[in-house]
Amino acid sequence: MSNRKQVIRARNIQKKYSGQSALSGFDLEVYQGQIMGLIGPNGAGKSTFLQAVLGLVETTGELEVLGLSPKRDRHELLKRASSITDVAVMPRWMTVGQVLKYVEGVHPRFDMNKARKILSNTNIQKDSRVRTLSRGMVVQLHLSLVMAIDAELLVLDEPTLGLDLAYRKEFYSQLIEDYFDGNKTIIISTHQVEEIEGVLSDVVFLNKGKAIMKESIDSLNTRYLELRPKAEFLEKAKSLKPIYTRTELSRPVYLYEDTEIQKLETFGEVHPPAIADLFLAIMNKTNQSEEGS
Amino acid sequence: MNALKAIILRELQEHKWGFVYLPWIVATFMSLVVVLVYLGLTEVNTENFKFSTEIYSDPDVAQAMKESTLEQRSGAIRAGLLVLGAPLVIALGFAILAFSLSTFFDERKDKSIIFWRSLPVSDTFTVLSKLLVATIIAPLLVVPPLLVLHLISVMVGSIFFVVADIVPFFWAWEAYPFFDWIRVILSLWMQSLWTLPIITWIMLTGAYSRKPVIGAILPPVVISLSEQVAFSSSTFFDAVMQRVQPWSRSEAFPIEYEGLRVAEIADIPLLFSLNEFWIGIAVSIIFIALTIYFRSRSDYSSVE
Numbered sequence: 001m002s003n004r005k006q007v008i009r010a011r012n013i014q015k016k017y018s019g020q021s022a023l024s025g026f027d028l029e030v031y032q033g034q035i036m037g038l039i040g041p042n043g044a045g046k047s048t049f050l051q052a053v054l055g056l057v058e059t060t061g062e063l064e065v066l067g068l069s070p071k072r073d074r075h076e077l078l079k080r081a082s083s084i085t086d087v088a089v090m091p092r093w094m095t096v097g098q099v100l101k102y103v104e105g106v107h108p109r110f111d112m113n114k115a116r117k118i119l120s121n122t123n124i125q126k127d128s129r130v131r132t133l134s135r136g137m138v139v140q141l142h143l144s145l146v147m148a149i150d151a152e153l154l155v156l157d158e159p160t161l162g163l164d165l166a167y168r169k170e171f172y173s174q175l176i177e178d179y180f181d182g183n184k185t186i187i188i189s190t191h192q193v194e195e196i197e198g199v200l201s202d203v204v205f206l207n208k209g210k211a212i213m214k215e216s217i218d219s220l221n222t223r224y225l226e227l228r229p230k231a232e233f234l235e236k237a238k239s240l241k242p243i244y245t246r247t248e249l250s251r252p253v254y255l256y257e258d259t260e261i262q263k264l265e266t267f268g269e270v271h272p273p274a275i276a277d278l279f280l281a282i283m284n285k286t287n288q289s290e291e292g293s
Numbered sequence: 294m295n296a297l298k299a300i301i302l303r304e305l306q307e308h309k310w311g312f313v314y315l316p317w318i319v320a321t322f323m324s325l326v327v328v329l330v331y332l333g334l335t336e337v338n339t340e341n342f343k344f345s346t347e348i349y350s351d352p353d354v355a356q357a358m359k360e361s362t363l364e365q366r367s368g369a370i371r372a373g374l375l376v377l378g379a380p381l382v383i384a385l386g387f388a389i390l391a392f393s394l395s396t397f398f399d400e401r402k403d404k405s406i407i408f409w410r411s412l413p414v415s416d417t418f419t420v421l422s423k424l425l426v427a428t429i430i431a432p433l434l435v436v437p438p439l440l441v442l443h444l445i446s447v448m449v450g451s452i453f454f455v456v457a458d459i460v461p462f463f464w465a466w467e468a469y470p471f472f473d474w475i476r477v478i479l480s481l482w483m484q485s486l487w488t489l490p491i492i493t494w495i496m497l498t499g500a501y502s503r504k505p506v507i508g509a510i511l512p513p514v515v516i517s518l519s520e521q522v523a524f525s526s527s528t529f530f531d532a533v534m535q536r537v538q539p540w541s542r543s544e545a546f547p548i549e550y551e552g553l554r555v556a557e558i559a560d561i562p563l564l565f566s567l568n569e570f571w572i573g574i575a576v577s578i579i580f581i582a583l584t585i586y587f588r589s590r591s592d593y594s595s596v597e
Contacts, residue, residue: 017594047593054411056592078413087593088407091307091400100308105299105413 003284006064007030007153007185013061015048015209022048023059024209030202032152033182034221037196038189039279040206046189050157053187054083066152075246079108085157090138092131096124103145115148118178136167143171147179154179156161156188160195168192172199185220205279212286221272224281225264227254233267240264244281255281296414300422301430304396311388312431319384320438323377324445331453341552342376346453347578355459366468370447376557377446378439380480385435387426389485393492394509396423397588398499406591416589420496420581427492428485436478443469476558480541483564487540490573491533493580500587536573545569 008030015023023045030036038046051057055070055077063070068077090099096119104112119126121142124137133141139159146154160168176199180186190196203220205213215223228251229237241261242254256264257271264270273281305312329335336345348354359371400406409419445467454460485492495509502508517530535543541556545567548560564570 051592056410075413075415078411083411085407085411085593087404088411089404090408091405092403093307094303098303102299102303103412105302106296106411106412112493 006030007034007066008187009062009064010049010052011062013049013052013059013063015045015052015057015059017048017116019101021209023052023170025061026206026209026211028204028211028214030185030187032185033201035186035188035199035201037193037200037275038187038206039193039203039275040189041283044206045209046206047157048209050083050085050155050187050189053155054078056082080151081153081155082149082151083155083157084103084139084142084146084153084159086159087157087162088142090130090142093129095127096133096141097126097163099130099141099145100126103149109150110145111148111150115144118144118147131195136163138162138168139171143174147174152184154184154186156186156190158190159188160190160192168195172196174200193279194274200275205282207283208287213282220275220278223258224273224278225256225259225261225270226273226277227256227264227268227270229254229268237264237267243285244277246277246280257277296418297422297425300414300419301426304392304423304426305430305434308388308392308396308426311391312426312434315384315388316381316435316438319381320442323380323442327377327442327449331449337376339376342373344373346457349457349459358454358460358464358574366465367470370465370468371470371473371555372552374443374446377442381435381439381442385431389431389492390495392427392431393495394398394497394499394505396427397496397584398502398505401500401591401595406588409592410591416585420585420588422579423496424493427496428489429482432481433478435481436474439470439477440474447575457462476555479558479561480556483540483561487543487564487570487573488536489577490580491536493577493584497584497587500584501564532569535569540564 006029008028010026010143013023013026014021022043026045026049028036028049038049040046046108048057048059052059052063053065053070055074065077066080071079094102100112100115103110103115119141120138122137124133124141124144130138130141143159160171163171172195175186188200189195197217200217202214202216204211227237227242228248234252237254240254240256240259243257244255246253246255255277261270313434326335326337330337330344331346333346337343338345398407409417422559447469451462451465454464455462494513495505498508499505511531513533517527518532520526522530531544540546540557541548541560542550546560547563547567550556561562
């Protein structure tokens, strides 16, 4: 990754809200071309970090986004970084055409023709007021705007919250097929982990304001494996010290870290774990080691 | 420049009722009043102004009109139009008040502030653009309906004078002060600057307060009452009240106006010579800086 351009560099980022830590020494490096997923429970600090990246909140520590200080150079940064969040509500009184016109006026990298073309493939009418659109359509409009901006970094904070399944699928497929070109960088946080795991190139797991694991998806798929052992190999599988055990249809499923696939395959069916399961395993492991120390 | 145009357009789209429709509605209503007056169906009576066809039945009035100089005619027409246009200016005042109160509050209330702030427009630029809309653009938007009201009034009056055989058709047109428009616009802009501390104060409360109406009213009331109780004086209250008056008629202004004499362009340098004027500007700058500060602190938690 070192030959690729660094897009985000965060070192020892700290943020407290009324005495409570939202981020406590968070480190992260994001490089051009990555689609980085921020995975963590509520209150883990995902939103706070993404707000810091966009210069919305002030944090301590070192934070550089596209070589700029998000708080100090916010205006310059926003020309190069776009965002969609469930908190950012489009003005309900505006028509779609008025929103497009406004963004065209204020954003030097917005391509009106591209936005119109993207919108022509949807049910969204230019004269419709935002208030008359469904939540899914509003997100679709926001995505169309963002896709028409030639940004280097896209920050997505729970972008599909509250959308039904069809819209969520459509959102991510459009994002990857029509927007992402390998030169752009996306950082995304969502609760619906299972929907983005096929999209991500890298993940960072957050808990209590800290990164508890950072890996590329490729590396995850080789380092972590799940085994559904056959009944007769249960004890042998256990002896290989899985880091996490869950139950599926009353049968145990073991998750291993840095264990050879060949060894596991003799005991049953092996495949890479789902990110959600891996997250629970890593969180469990971290909690245990914290309790131990 | 594109960004400024986009912001101004957005503000006018959002506040079209106050800034675009309302002046035209009031101008239409006043035009109707003018027509009804000349038809003899109604009359306008204020403390300083009587607008009725009754006065023309007096042969002395008709004679005086015939013999009047251009200057006298012009003065009378200007004074008359000033009164007819007053409701438009009052409507503008209310539109600016509503705009100032809501412009920074509504974007927090409907959470659109996070969307606006996700685009490359600085808070300083946004605040100054909105201020430009309230103080410069909104007064300009009153001018076309005011002009139409004037032209309709002069036209209807001229027709009436011909039909009633008082003076010829062009009697009023010859004296109509076309260049007075520069004075009207400048005077409205001076009013914006004179009232700026109030406009910026209201904008500021919209930017930080959860209840902007209470936030705007309560502190001045508390300060006024405290001053009254502690010092038995009303300096603060008087200063505030002066700002809601027409700039040339406030007590601070060195010239005393009688009746319907209108403020002249020559009065503007006098306004600039007042300490009160510059104190108002200085206070406004503090309020603007605070508004920028509060807006720049908006994050998810401030809208959730």
